[in-house]
Amino acid sequence: MGSFSAAHWLVVLIVVFILLGKNRLSETMTDLGKGIRSFREGLTGEDVKPEPTSIATLPMDPRSADEQT
Template sequence: MGSFSAWHWLIVLVVVLLFFGKGKIPELMGDLAHGIRAFKKGVEDEKDDTSLS
C-alpha cells in the first residue's frame, strides 16, 4: 500500500482518456471551476448576510 509509481499514473491517465475522451476533459474541468466559483460566491454572500444582522 505504498505510493504509486509513474507506471501506475500512466495507466490511470490512459484509462481516463479512453473513458472520457480527449475533448471531454477540458469541458469537465471548466464545469468544475464554474461550480467552485459559484460555491465561493455563495459562501461570501452568506458571510455578508450574517454580518449585517
C-alpha cells in the first residue's frame, strides 16, 4: 500500500498530460533541457552545446549502398 505501481504512474502521467496539454508540456520539457544545460555549464565552466546532427553525418545503411550500384 505504501508504494506506487506502474499503473499508478501511468495514471499520473495521463492526468499531467491532460492538464498541461501538448504544447505546454513540450515547452516545459524544452525549458527543463535548457535548465539542465545551464546547470552543466555552471559546473564545468564551459559551454556545453549539443552537436548538430544532419542527414549527411548519419551513417549510411549498407543495404542502400548495394542497391545504388
